[in-house]
Every structure is written in structure tokens, then in C-alpha cells.
Amino acid sequence: MPLTLDGTNGEVFPSWATAGRPASPTAGQTGYNTTTKQIETYNGTSWVIGTSATTQGTSGQYLQSAGAGAAPTWATLSATGALIRAPQILTTGTSYTTPSNCTSIYVEAVGGGAAGCGTTNTSVGAGGGAGAYCAKYFNAASGILPLTAYTYAIGSGGAAGTASTGPSGGNTTFTVGATTITAGGGVGGGRTASGTVPDFRIGGVGGTATNGDINVPGGCGQQATFGSSSVGAAADFSGSGGSSIFGGAGAGVAGSSGAGSAGSFGGGGGGGNSATAVSSNGGAGGNGVIRIWEFT
Numbered sequence: 001m002p003l004t005l006d007g008t009n010g011e012v013f014p015s016w017a018t019a020g021r022p023a024s025p026t027a028g029q030t031g032y033n034t035t036t037k038q039i040e041t042y043n044g045t046s047w048v049i050g051t052s053a054t055t056q057g058t059s060g061q062y063l064q065s066a067g068a069g070a071a072p073t074w075a076t077l078s079a080t081g082a083l084i085r086a087p088q089i090l091t092t093g094t095s096y097t098t099p100s101n102c103t104s105i106y107v108e109a110v111g112g113g114a115a116g117c118g119t120t121n122t123s124v125g126a127g128g129g130a131g132a133y134c135a136k137y138f139n140a141a142s143g144i145l146p147l148t149a150y151t152y153a154i155g156s157g158g159a160a161g162t163a164s165t166g167p168s169g170g171n172t173t174f175t176v177g178a179t180t181i182t183a184g185g186g187v188g189g190g191r192t193a194s195g196t197v198p199d200f201r202i203g204g205v206g207g208t209a210t211n212g213d214i215n216v217p218g219g220c221g222q223q224a225t226f227g228s229s230s231v232g233a234a235a236d237f238s239g240s241g242g243s244s245i246f247g248g249a250g251a252g253v254a255g256s257s258g259a260g261s262a263g264s265f266g267g268g269g270g271g272g273n274s275a276t277a278v279s280s281n282g283g284a285g286g287n288g289v290i291r292i293w294e295f296t
Contacts, residue, residue, distance in 0.1 A: 013039065021047065082296050090152065090290040096174075097149045099294055104139035106293040107181065110244055111207040112155030112169025113262045113285030114186035116221065116252075116271035118162030119238075120279045125271030126189030126203040127221025127239035127252055128158055128166045128285050133266075134183040134209035134216075136174075143177035151175050155185045157262060157285030158269065165190050166204060166269065172288035181211045186218045186268050186285060189239055192226035199226040203239045204268065219243040221268045222252060241268025241283060250283035262286030 016022065018035040027044035040047045057063070057074035064075040084099055098105065111131030119125045138144045155170030166188025173182050184207030192199035203221025219242030226236055240252035241262055248264020252271055261269050261283040269283030 084294040084296060088292040088294065090292065091154060091287065094153060095149050095151055096290075096292065098144065098146055100146050101296050102144065102146050102294045104137065104144055104295045106135065106137050106295075107174050108133070108135045108291040109172045109174055109181060109183040109209075109212075110246065110266035110288050110290075111172045111183040111185040111209075111218065112157045112288040113218070113241060113244060113248075113266045113268040114168045114188040114204045114221070115158030115160055115166035115285045116239065116241055116250060116269040116282030117164070117166040117189040117191040117201070117224070118160070118280060118282040119191050119272040119274035120162055121274060122226075123192045124201075124224040124226050124236055124238045124273045125166070125191040125280075125282050126201040126224040127241040127250065127271050128169070128188045128268035128282065129186030129204035129206040129221050130218030130242035130244040130249065130262075130268045131155060131169050131172065131185050131266030131286070131288050132183045132207035132209035132216060132218045133214070133245040134172075134181045134212035135214040136179075136181045136212045138176045138179075142179065152290055154290065155183070155288035157266075157287045158186070158188055160261065160269065160281040160284040162272070162279045162281055163188075166271070166282045166285075168204070169207065169266070169268075169285045170288065171207070172290060174290060179211060182209065183212075183266075183288065184208045184210075184218075185288070186221070186242060186266075189221045189224065189268075189271055189282070191271070192224055197226065200224065201239075203242065203271075206242050206268075216245060218266060219249065219268070221271070224252075224271050236273060238271035238273040240270045241285065243267060244286065248286055250285075265289040
């Protein structure tokens with residue numbers, strides 16, 4: 001079919017089926033493919049769709065503008081510095097392995113929260129301190145390589161109980177080469193002396209962080225106040241736990257009651273509050289956590 005030019009009705013190109021394309025085409029030869037129902041042009045190597053097309057690109061490329069009056073071109077996306085996937089949350093285990101295309105990571109660590117102090121007889125307990133927060137960026141110069149294992153430890157929260165000082169939280173650590181970042185666990189709160197009026201006990205201090213680009217101490221637990229000879233009166237308060245960077249402090253209580261446990265990673269537990277001859281556990285501290293952001 002010859003090319004027909006018609007100023008009113010438009011142009012009609014020569015046509016062929018895919019199987020019947022010209023045997024010896026020349027670069028720039030254009031026609032309508034009745035098999036694909038599209039205009040196609042021979043670019044000197046292969047048939048491409050569209051009269052202005054020069055290539056169809058390859059997998060992973062995108063079409064990029066070349067400016068006004070110029071044909072667009074295919075380009076390859078540069079993935080350097082791109083986030084690879086959703087952040088990895090580590091709550092157990094001891095070894096983390098980077099993905100195959102990972103060249104840098106941003107590590108956030110929170111230490112374990114301490115338990116609030118438990119009580120026996122007529123006494124009240126102070127709140128436990130929260131775990132610290134530590135964050136650091138590691139890249140190839142720091143020792144990050146694809147498909148490489150790195151060791152870590154998750155600090156446990158202090159266990160609930162009636163010990164005279166709430167159990168402290170454990171340290172959370174992450175190691176790359178010779179560098180270990182540490183998010184320290186919180187320190188447990190103490191309890192008032194049985195039957196002593198008035199009596200105060202300072203809450204446990206928050207953990208400390210080391211070797212991070214960012215180091216934030218955990219929140220301190222609140223003090224316990226034993227202000228009357230009758231436990232359960234309005235003057236008797238146990239201390240709430242300290243808040244971690246994620247919040248979650250365990251609540252203190254008034255009157256004869258068990259304390260609140262931490263509600264988030266690294267939070268400190270609340271102190272207990274006892275009536276005569278009745279023991280009351282301090283609230284448990286929250287376990288630590290590691291969050292890792294992975295980049296190409």
C-alpha cells in the first residue's frame with residue numbers, strides 16, 4: 001500500500017502484518033502493523049513502536065524528558081542512598097545480616113527498662129528507670145558490607161517482684177567492627193522503710209547511652225511517698241516508672257494495689273503499694289529493642 005497524504009482525512013501509511021514486514025527495510029521506514037494495530041518504525045536494527053521511537057529501553061529504566069523539542073530518552077534510576085525496605089525491628093536473637101544491596105544502615109537501640117520496687121508489709125515502692133536511646137549511622141567506611149552478619153544484644157526489662165530494689169534493665173548493644181553502641185538499661189527504684197512516717201524513696205535513674213551519634217538517657221522513675229501510718233491512705237503513693245523515648249512508663253498507684261508494668265519498649269515499671277502483711281509486686285520494665293534502617 002502506498003503512502004496517501006490527504007489534508008482533510010489525514011495520512012494512510014503502508015501496512016503489513018508482523019510476519020509480512022519488509023524483508024530488507026531501511027532505517028526510518030515506517031508503516032502500520034495490522035497484527036499489533038500500531039505504527040512502527042525500523043531504527044536500523046529492529047522495529048520499534050511509534051514513528052519517533054529509537055528504543056524501547058530495558059527492564060528497570062524510565063522515560064526521561066530531554067527538554068522542549070527533543071525526543072525523550074530512556075534512563076536508569078540511580079538507587080544510591082535509597083531505603084531498601086521497611087525498617088527491621090529486632091526484639092530477640094543475636095545476629096543481623098544486611099541485604100544483598102545494602103551499603104549503609106542507621107541503627108536505633110533502646111535499653112531495657114527497670115522494674116518498679118515491690119513491697120512487703122507497710123511500705124511503698126519507687127518507679128524503675130527507663131532504658132536509654134542510642135542511634136548511629138554506619139556506612140562502608142564503618143565496616144558495612146552486603147550479606148554480612150553483625151552481632152547485637154537486646155536488653156531485658158527488669159522482672160516484677162518484691163525485692164527491696166526493683167531489678168535493673170539490661171543493656172542493648174549493636175556492634176560493627178570495633179564500634180559497639182550501647183543503650184544502657186534503667187536502674188530499679190527502692191522502697192520506703194516499713195512503718196516509718198514520713199518516708200521517701202527516690203525512683204531509679206534512667207540508663208545511659210554511649211558511642212552513638214545520638215545518645216539520650218532514659219527517664220527516671222518517680223519517688224515513693226509513705227506519709228501515713230495507715231497504708232492505703234491518700235498520703236501513700238508509689239512512684240510511676242520512667243519513660244523511654246517510646247514512652248510507656250508503668251503507672252504508680254495509691255492505696256493497696258499492685259503497680260503497672262511498662263507499656264512500651266524500654267519503659268520503667270511502677271512501684272508497688274502494700275497493706276499490712278500483704279506483699280505487692282513492682283511493675284515489670286519493658287524489654288529493649290533495635291530498629292534498623294537499610295540503604296543502598
